[in-house]
Amino acid sequence: MQLIWLRSDLRLHDNTALSAAASRGPSVAVYLLSPQQWREHDDAPCKVDFWLRNLSELSQALDELNIPLLIRNAPCWDDAPKVLLELCQQLKISAVHANEEYGIHESRRDDVVAEALKLNGIDFHSYLDQLLFKPGSVLTKTGTYFQVFSQFRKVCYERLHRSLPTLVSAPMAQAKLNIDSDHIPSSVEGFATPGAALRALWPAGETEARRRLDTFADAQIDYYKSERDFPAKPGTSQLSAYLAAGVISPRQCLHAALQSNQGEFESGKVGAVTWINELLWREFYKHILVGYPRVSRHRAFRPETEALAWRDAPQELAAWQEARTGLPIIDAAMRQLLETGWMHNRLRMVVAMFLTKNLLIDWREGERFFMRHLIDGDLAANNGGWQWSSSTGTDSAPYFRIFNPISQSEKFDSEGLFIKHWLPELAGLNKKDVHNPANLGGLFGVADYPSPIVNLSTSRTRALAAFKNLPSRQSAGGGYE
Ligand SMILES: Cc1cc2nc3c(=O)[nH]c(=O)nc-3n(C[C@H](O)[C@H](O)[C@H](O)COP(=O)(O)OP(=O)(O)OC[C@H]3O[C@@H](n4cnc5c(N)ncnc54)[C@H](O)[C@@H]3O)c2cc1C
Numbered sequence: 001m002q003l004i005w006l007r008s009d010l011r012l013h014d015n016t017a018l019s020a021a022a023s024r025g026p027s028v029a030v031y032l033l034s035p036q037q038w039r040e041h042d043d044a045p046c047k048v049d050f051w052l053r054n055l056s057e058l059s060q061a062l063d064e065l066n067i068p069l070l071i072r073n074a075p076c077w078d079d080a081p082k083v084l085l086e087l088c089q090q091l092k093i094s095a096v097h098a099n100e101e102y103g104i105h106e107s108r109r110d111d112v113v114a115e116a117l118k119l120n121g122i123d124f125h126s127y128l129d130q131l132l133f134k135p136g137s138v139l140t141k142t143g144t145y146f147q148v149f150s151q152f153r154k155v156c157y158e159r160l161h162r163s164l165p166t167l168v169s170a171p172m173a174q175a176k177l178n179i180d181s182d183h184i185p186s187s188v189e190g191f192a193t194p195g196a197a198l199r200a201l202w203p204a205g206e207t208e209a210r211r212r213l214d215t216f217a218d219a220q221i222d223y224y225k226s227e228r229d230f231p232a233k234p235g236t237s238q239l240s241a242y243l244a245a246g247v248i249s250p251r252q253c254l255h256a257a258l259q260s261n262q263g264e265f266e267s268g269k270v271g272a273v274t275w276i277n278e279l280l281w282r283e284f285y286k287h288i289l290v291g292y293p294r295v296s297r298h299r300a301f302r303p304e305t306e307a308l309a310w311r312d313a314p315q316e317l318a319a320w321q322e323a324r325t326g327l328p329i330i331d332a333a334m335r336q337l338l339e340t341g342w343m344h345n346r347l348r349m350v351v352a353m354f355l356t357k358n359l360l361i362d363w364r365e366g367e368r369f370f371m372r373h374l375i376d377g378d379l380a381a382n383n384g385g386w387q388w389s390s391s392t393g394t395d396s397a398p399y400f401r402i403f404n405p406i407s408q409s410e411k412f413d414s415e416g417l418f419i420k421h422w423l424p425e426l427a428g429l430n431k432k433d434v435h436n437p438a439n440l441g442g443l444f445g446v447a448d449y450p451s452p453i454v455n456l457s458t459s460r461t462r463a464l465a466a467f468k469n470l471p472s473r474q475s476a477g478g479g480y481e
Helices: 016-024 035-040 045-064 077-091 104-119 149-162 196-201 206-218 220-227 240-245 250-259 270-291 293-297 303-307 314-321 328-340 345-358 363-373 379-389 405-412 417-422 437-444 456-468
Strands: 002-006 027-033 069-073 095-099 123-127
Touching (some): 016 123, 027 077, 045 240, 077 104, 149 270, 250 270, 314 345, 314 363, 328 405, 328 417, 363 379
Parallel strands (some): 002 095, 095 123
């Protein structure tokens, strides 16, 4: 008997470990509930709820193939070897199959599990599935991990030209086993169930993920490059939660994008090329996580930035977290995060720069807060995004190029539609004042809306000085304007 250990790969289609297990013979699936570990990793309640809802869908799909899905408790990952071994012995499992996960704790967990199984004569097979390229397989000529995205991407393109990763066929139905699937819990203690409105934005299941991908690849992808920076428009795929939970695979995404672009990934439609580029950023940050494990330990990629004199400003941090900074674009973005579990990419950069530059608050505070609220929270992408914005990361924004939130707002939400949607108290302002109600002066200000907590100009100067004073200054990287 084979055991498939499901983690961040909650799908039936194009699931390498699942298909490998099923091709070898009768299979059973297991998922471990690890609330203590999840809390240590700051996993958001809405994300845990999304996992459970997807597990429930997957359990039904597996049921149709007579593959039972079992649920076991392993409060922290140190418990995983014992729990899995017991299950293997009980079911006379000869091999366990799992798709690779990246990060220090994930790798250590898998090494220890593999060792414990091996000692008991049980094989452990792991597969590349979450990424297009295995970390360690895309390296510089001197054999090191790339630190610059454009160079990394070039090698990825060369690889893709030579051979495209193929999709794996879904497993066939097997003969019925005498094992019942477990009930999938609808919640896990310590993780509050999100409201119906949030849940409705993120329906569970592969059908929904596929629908989003198809709708995006059929039409929206053509406008991706020109629309993706405008938060009031539905210009991006909104697939991140599905990719993070593995309800859809990067291979499925790549194939859909290629199909819409006559098989081209470097040329042809600019929208498809730009979108594939984003899939490669996802790839890049996961490779960075493996190649430079310090980022997995919440250390700065650029060690010299560890000396930065971050400010301890709990009240300003709370204002940022609670969407009351008095800067409409920041507050609207933070409300979007709090209410939907997701934030538009442009705004993730804007609020992250505001926190780490204008407020000069440690990027780790923002990283943790995002992780605790994002439905798509992913260590590699979140850490990469935060370190990019705070200029502490690889190929990150140069420290002197600080976004001005008001100019960003005027440029990317020029009519103020996004702001007014999330801050209805500003609905009465015209499209000029809505970006900066403080301009109206005290008497004409909006009664319910706070004054800015920080002066953008002096705080910018303060940030520049803090970065300039670092022992060895970083060189300028590429990035967004
Ligand atoms: C401070 C900050 C924190 C972030 N935290 C996360 C996170 O926890 N999880 C996460 O998935 N993304 C994160 N991102 C990246 C990006 O904002 C989201 O992936 C994107 O907004 C998701 O929306 P979408 O699915 O519509 O993306 P699309 O624009 O449609 O892109 C398609 C997919 O590509 C991947 N992707 C896109 N941009 C990036 C990027 N810059 N880095 C890595 N992958 C990318 C995502 O998987 C995304 O679903 C963060 C960015 C910043 C600046």
